[in-house]
């Protein structure tokens with residue numbers, strides 16, 4: 001029996017709603033698939049801009065990879081279609097939007113004592129889950145830990161399928177209706193090569209972009225998760241500097257400093273220090289991250 005015909009979508013299948021955001025290559029709209037009334041996010045990309053930026057192959061890879069991933073913390077890509085001028089990606093709608101904006105609201109998720117929250121509550125839970133009140137927003141460190149644990153589980157799933165994301169950062173993380181984290185934007189993701197298969201065969205015939213990805217392995221995502229943890233706690237990434245060249249130097253030297261303010265538990269610093277390690281083979285494996293005291297004591301295992 002022939003495989004079920006892949007549904008060929010067209011713009012006429014959708015009612016288009018409000019714009020949800022704009023990216024470099026086009027906009028994202030809230031949309032409803034007419035037959036099922038299913039709410040989705042429709043990402044509209046202009047072919048002219050994709051060609052100008054020479055990212056067509058990257059987009060096809062993004063679609064190929066993300067459409068095959070099924071995990072509660074990975075944004076679903078249901079399908080795609082294109083017309084004369086545009087390519088459309090049919091994506092899961094993450095109702096609470098970008099994590100980045102949530103982080104901006106709270107300035108940062110900090111363990112720092114906040115005068116307005118009962119001291120007892122803070123002291124009793126300092127090392128695990130401290131809630132702070134910032135500009136009227138209650139930001140709970142538990143969210144942070146939950147996000148880190150969810151991210152680790154999603155990345156374990158991706159790495160298990162030999163997919164590395166390579167672009168983990170707040171802008172690429174969305175929040176679903178129930179507050180769950182969703183990794184989005186697999187535009188920089190690649191399938192890692194089985195080194196044995198590639199190494200024993202000659203590399204000579206592989207083009208640069210494929211040879212370059214042999215250098216990358218899944219531990220690039222562990223590094224980025226460590227950077228994210230730091231930014232969650234301090235409000236700025238660890239190697240930030242005025243000039244790009246200084247940031248580059250601080251990264252390659254792993255010039256990792258923990259400022260005295262806000263106060264951050266030694267357990268959190270220990271976790272971050274085990275992830276931001278120059279030698280990629282020495283970075284804390286993701287399954288070990290889920291066993292780390294700072295995570296175990298706080299993040300809810302059900303995720």
Ligand SMILES: O=C(O)c1cc(-c2cccc(F)c2)nc2ccccc12
Pocket residue numbers: 047048050051056059060063080082087
């Ligand atoms: O006119 C095309 O055949 C076309 C198809 C696709 C495409 C095909 C599958 C998946 C996907 F994400 C994108 N991307 C493009 C980007 C720029 C210009 C033309 C195209």
Ligand SMILES: [Mg+2]
Pocket residue numbers: 171172185
């Ligand atoms: Mg992005």
